Amino acid sequence: MSFRIQKEARQESMLLNMGPSHPAMHGTIRIMLELDGERILNAELEVGYLHRGFEKTCENRTYFNLLPYTDRLNYVSPLINNLGYVMTLEKMLGLQVPEHAQYIRVIMSELSRISDHLTCLAAMAMECGAFTVFLYKIRAREFIWDFIERTTGARMTTSYVRIGGVRANLHEGWREDLIKAIQETRTVLKDVHALLDKNKIFLNRTRDIAVVSPEMAINYGWTGPCLRSTGVYYDVRKAHPYLVYDQLEFEVPLGERGDNYDRYMVRMLEMEQSLRLIEQAMDKLPDRSPAQELNLEGIEPAEAIKISRRKKPEQKIKLSPNLEGMEKENYPLILANDPRYIMPPKEDVYTTIEGLIRHFKYFMKGHGIRPPKGEVYFSVEGGNGELGYYIVSDGTDKPYRLHLRAPCFHIVSALEEMILGHYIADVIPTFGSLNMIGGELDR
Amino acid sequence: MGKIIDDIPRWEPHPPIQGGFITTKFNELLGWARKFSLFHYPFVTACCGMEYMSAACAHFDIDRFGAGWTRFSPRQSDMLLVVGTVTQKLAPVLRTVYNQMTNPKWVVAFGACAVSGGIYDNYAVVQGIDRIIPVDIYIPGCPPRPETVLDALVKLQEKIQKHEQEWRWKSK
Amino acid sequence: MAMEKQIVLKDLQEKFGSEISKTDLQFGDDIIHIKKEALIPIVNFLRQAPYEFTMLLDLTCVDYLGEEDRFEMVYHLFSLKNNLRLIIKTRLKESDLKIDSLTSVWKNANWLEREVYDMFGVEFEGHPYLKRIFMYDGFEGFPLRKDYPLRKRQPRLPLK
Numbered sequence: 001m002s003f004r005i006q007k008e009a010r011q012e013s014m015l016l017n018m019g020p021s022h023p024a025m026h027g028t029i030r031i032m033l034e035l036d037g038e039r040i041l042n043a044e045l046e047v048g049y050l051h052r053g054f055e056k057t058c059e060n061r062t063y064f065n066l067l068p069y070t071d072r073l074n075y076v077s078p079l080i081n082n083l084g085y086v087m088t089l090e091k092m093l094g095l096q097v098p099e100h101a102q103y104i105r106v107i108m109s110e111l112s113r114i115s116d117h118l119t120c121l122a123a124m125a126m127e128c129g130a131f132t133v134f135l136y137k138i139r140a141r142e143f144i145w146d147f148i149e150r151t152t153g154a155r156m157t158t159s160y161v162r163i164g165g166v167r168a169n170l171h172e173g174w175r176e177d178l179i180k181a182i183q184e185t186r187t188v189l190k191d192v193h194a195l196l197d198k199n200k201i202f203l204n205r206t207r208d209i210a211v212v213s214p215e216m217a218i219n220y221g222w223t224g225p226c227l228r229s230t231g232v233y234y235d236v237r238k239a240h241p242y243l244v245y246d247q248l249e250f251e252v253p254l255g256e257r258g259d260n261y262d263r264y265m266v267r268m269l270e271m272e273q274s275l276r277l278i279e280q281a282m283d284k285l286p287d288r289s290p291a292q293e294l295n296l297e298g299i300e301p302a303e304a305i306k307i308s309r310r311k312k313p314e315q316k317i318k319l320s321p322n323l324e325g326m327e328k329e330n331y332p333l334i335l336a337n338d339p340r341y342i343m344p345p346k347e348d349v350y351t352t353i354e355g356l357i358r359h360f361k362y363f364m365k366g367h368g369i370r371p372p373k374g375e376v377y378f379s380v381e382g383g384n385g386e387l388g389y390y391i392v393s394d395g396t397d398k399p400y401r402l403h404l405r406a407p408c409f410h411i412v413s414a415l416e417e418m419i420l421g422h423y424i425a426d427v428i429p430t431f432g433s434l435n436m437i438g439g440e441l442d443r
Numbered sequence: 444m445g446k447i448i449d450d451i452p453r454w455e456p457h458p459p460i461q462g463g464f465i466t467t468k469f470n471e472l473l474g475w476a477r478k479f480s481l482f483h484y485p486f487v488t489a490c491c492g493m494e495y496m497s498a499a500c501a502h503f504d505i506d507r508f509g510a511g512w513t514r515f516s517p518r519q520s521d522m523l524l525v526v527g528t529v530t531q532k533l534a535p536v537l538r539t540v541y542n543q544m545t546n547p548k549w550v551v552a553f554g555a556c557a558v559s560g561g562i563y564d565n566y567a568v569v570q571g572i573d574r575i576i577p578v579d580i581y582i583p584g585c586p587p588r589p590e591t592v593l594d595a596l597v598k599l600q601e602k603i604q605k606h607e608q609e610w611r612w613k614s615k
Numbered sequence: 616m617a618m619e620k621q622i623v624l625k626d627l628q629e630k631f632g633s634e635i636s637k638t639d640l641q642f643g644d645d646i647i648h649i650k651k652e653a654l655i656p657i658v659n660f661l662r663q664a665p666y667e668f669t670m671l672l673d674l675t676c677v678d679y680l681g682e683e684d685r686f687e688m689v690y691h692l693f694s695l696k697n698n699l700r701l702i703i704k705t706r707l708k709e710s711d712l713k714i715d716s717l718t719s720v721w722k723n724a725n726w727l728e729r730e731v732y733d734m735f736g737v738e739f740e741g742h743p744y745l746k747r748i749f750m751y752d753g754f755e756g757f758p759l760r761k762d763y764p765l766r767k768r769q770p771r772l773p774l775k
Contacts, residue, residue: 019536020533020536021486021536021537021540022515023515027487027488027489027492028488028533048532049488049530049532049533049536050488050489050527050528050530050533051530051532051567052489052528052530052563052565052567052568053563053565053566053567053568056565056566057563057565068562069562072489072490072562075489075490075493076493119493119496134500135500135501138496138497138500138501138502139500139501139502141497142497142502145497155494155497155586155588156490156493156494156586157490157585157586438488438489439489439490
């Protein structure tokens with residue numbers, strides 16, 4: 001193995017390997033350090049232990065099929081990855097998403113962002129020794145995931161945000177669930193502020209460690225909370241507003257010094273702003289009307305198909321509980337009105353021939369979503385920064401090239417320079433505050 | 444990288460209990476002690492790590508089954524919990540960690556990617572960790588719910604109770 | 616005063632008219648196609664005031680198998696002060712797969728160029744440490760090229 005650090009090492013120093021499988025529960029990354037006692041003289045990172053071939057796989061899947069692959073990129077905030085991909089495609093196709101769906105997307109996006117920050121800070125605090133903070137934050141995350149599960153069907157990898165809108169309307173009783181999740185998160189944030197903000201031990205471990213200046217951060221291409229902790233004001237939601245963010249009110253917290261403590265603090269304050277955004281979006285959404293409830297009386301789909309061979313059935317069709325929220329009445333609220341790129345509602349598929357043909361063509365290989373030739377780049381504000389998708393299309397139903405602009409790739413590439421001169425024990429909170437997510441770093 | 448030790452001593456399943464009354468009872472006693480004091484080594488790589496965190500924390504506690512203590516060292520643990528995708532680049536590391544663990548040891552493949560490669564069938568991913576190390580329990584799901592993890596833990600405990608235990612002074 | 620996109624493009628066209636082969640507008644993104652020798656002068660020109668494209672957002676490559684200029688390098692630049700984005704593209708032939716490295720200008724180009732080298736085989740002149748970043752030593756071939764099959768595995772250990 002010929003690594004740079006082996007060639008540059010001095011005679012009397014020690015080479016230490018913090019190997020790919022290590023206790024910090026961030027993922028697999030290898031940090032090689034050259035040490036003089038406990039001081040770090042030189043550092044080198046080796047990444048790629050989670051390279052799963054996302055970009056090559058996407059060239060072999062249709063645009064609709066590759067939605068689950070995007071979930072697993074930044075797996076702590078999966079709905080934001082979905083959103084980024086879908087909005088890039090919508091920019092290419094020119095789709096208009098209904099406003100109800102946009103507010104739902106905002107709520108889901110902010111909940112994912114809160115879950116991302118909770119996980120990052122929980123892991124960072126646990127490695128500094130504050131195990132209570134970890135348990136509290138994961139508990140708050142469970143309530144958020146409960147809400148997401150009742151609407152989308154899955155806790156983590158949801159594939160909920162679809163081309164043209166969202167998959168289903170919010171479940172009945174969503175308002176109480178969301179209020180409970182927000183309350184629990186607020187309690188946890190208050191407790192953690194009390195435990196860590198003025199804690200002498202935490203301050204000693206994180207204050208003035210791994211200071212990054214704004215010029216260095218911009219040179220490295222940092223975005224997101226890490227860039228904002230150095231004092232540079234750049235948030236994709238404010239600079240290039242997408243969805244309905246320009247109609248909602250929120251602030252963007254900035255740090256001063258760019259050390260570990262500022263990165264921690266910026267994330268804590270951002271969570272409060274996300275909760276504000278969710279409450280504002282919640283007020284704009286109506287409750288589900290009784291006509292949209294899951295109807296238990298109605299004919300079975302097989303019977304409906306038999307009847308519709310001769311005439312249109314008059315009764316309602318009882319759809320499977322998996323399709324709750326996707327009934328035909330909900331379609332104008334949640335999905336755009338464009339038959340080329342949107343799946344038809346199930347009632348149409350069962351009863352009319354046009355619906356059946358549309359459904360068939362949507363999923364057939366070679367047909368389906370075929371964007372015009374060209375290329376497009378679009379970015380959203382992910383948990384770590386600017387998450388951008390670059391899609392090159394050649395007119396067929398599979399992308400010719402799909403590239404992801406991963407925010408933590410640029411952030412982690414600065415780690416080699418950030419930890420020079422510090423102790424080994426400083427590597428742990430520094431690495432924790434950068435929020436490295438393996439699925440996004442290695443794609 | 445170092446020399447990779449390439450001979451894995453046990454690739455067959457654990458043998459069933461044989462012997463007389465006292466040997467069987469001693470086996471059961473050892474099995475009872477070992478199953479309720481599992482120290483696990485979480486070899487966490489990818490998204491399933493989040494569900495592992497949920498399973499280990501307050502809502503769905505694995506501490507109530509005796510498996511709460513996470514030991515981040517192969518020498519001190521007896522259950523290797525491979526969580527998430529294992530790529531070709533990471534395969535020798537997994538083999539080294541497995542070889543460094545002391546007997547008795549059990550391996551749990553957590554998540555679809557560890558069981559069979561999951562949705563990734565390409566140049567970079569090992570299609571299931573049982574191509575590298577022997578596996579005792581497979582947990583499907585992408586990611587599996589924490590209740591599935593607890594169910595798997597209970598099944599592993601039943602398996603440990605039933606098979607023949609290894610103890611030092613027994614002649615092989 | 617914030618700079619307008621049109622003024623930037625006009626100034627670029629005046630100064631570097633010979634090197635820019637065409638400018639494009641696709642779905643709202645501005646793209647300029649340049650010759651590969653002009654990359655560093657143009658990038659340095661754009662970094663100064665008043666344009667201030669101080670951030671390199673992304674650097675990637677696309678493989679057009681079958682065309683004569685097979686590989687296309689794509690650079691995404693961003694100006695924080697004026698809130699402008701610009702895409703710069705240049706083509707490379709397979710026989711002459713070399714281009715100047717941007718590591719002297721931006722530091723994140725280090726890892727980004729290593730990724731392009733690993734996946735496509737493009738060599739960057741002036742890069743301090745051009746080594747594979749995602750795949751391991753001993754991997755033969757460049758995975759993201761169109762002629763590399765998806766499932767061709769090269770295991771490091773003998774798999775059962």
